Amino acid sequence: MASPSASTGSLDPRASSLSSLLASALEDDPRRGSGVPKFKSIAPPSLPLSALPLSPSAFPTMPPGLSPADFLDSKVSPPLSLSPRSKSPDSYQQIPKGEDANYSTFTFQTNAKQQSAVKSELNPFQTNANNRSDYDNFQSQAQSMREQRKSDDGYNWRKYGQKQVKGSENPWHYYKCTHPECPTKKKVERSLDGQITEIVYKGTHNHAKPLAIRRSLASSASSVPSLAVPVYNPAAPKINDPAFSAHGSSQVDSATPENSSPSVIGNEPDPKRWKQEGENGGILAPGSRTGTSYSYLDMHT
DNA sequence: ACTGTTTGACCGCCC
């Protein structure tokens, strides 16, 4: 398994080899995207659009229109703002509203307010006495994961897609664990208010949950990142999170395994099975239950 | 340079 390329999710031969090959010859073949029938607001890049008719409080000042701060931080918005990313969507899919799906996804609930302060971190990387030219900056990227609303379940997830599935009013967000070998993936559906209505996990973590960065200044030894990875059995059908019980096995479907996909073993850690779960992890505020239902879903793909 | 989101396009399966 010493495959450098076959590691983090790069298991798709179609893209891997193809990309590699065509990458040289077919460079201008941008094929990314996600069916997200979202509106594209061409507003200034620096515009905090947090205008949510909810939670009246927490809004100290809100100038109607725009604030001078924009002008200050505004990095000279492009005159055309027509980046290469601008393209036409593959095929606009109209959401079949009122067809037969009466999903009353209206679970009134307060959005979980994660107050876990996990930010202040001292980076021993400040040795920057030399300064390259200002042009050096090629493509700085960073979304500032300040509080990206990600359900902090204790793991780090990287969003790799977003699509609207039929039957759902809101698009699904696809996340993948950011680990060297964690095949775990997460599918989340959110409401317009940002409330998570459904979360589906796929796979299992094989690495202990990342520490929550604690203020441990301590002294001595600087090597702190000594993670004691607990040995895990590749054939152990255990679900991550031992602090959770109840679930048992409320199979909503897949109750009678009789046919379904080919070679469908009764129960085995199939990397293609989606597990619907709720919020767990432990560091979540108690009481803030989003009400996500727990059940085992069988999916294939 | 980082890390991680954004977003359109492509792919593989299923009907």
Next chain:
DNA sequence: CGGGCGGTCAAACAG
């Protein structure tokens, strides 16, 4: 044999 659907990739963008 085709289209729809769902899922993923991967470049560009962002602070």
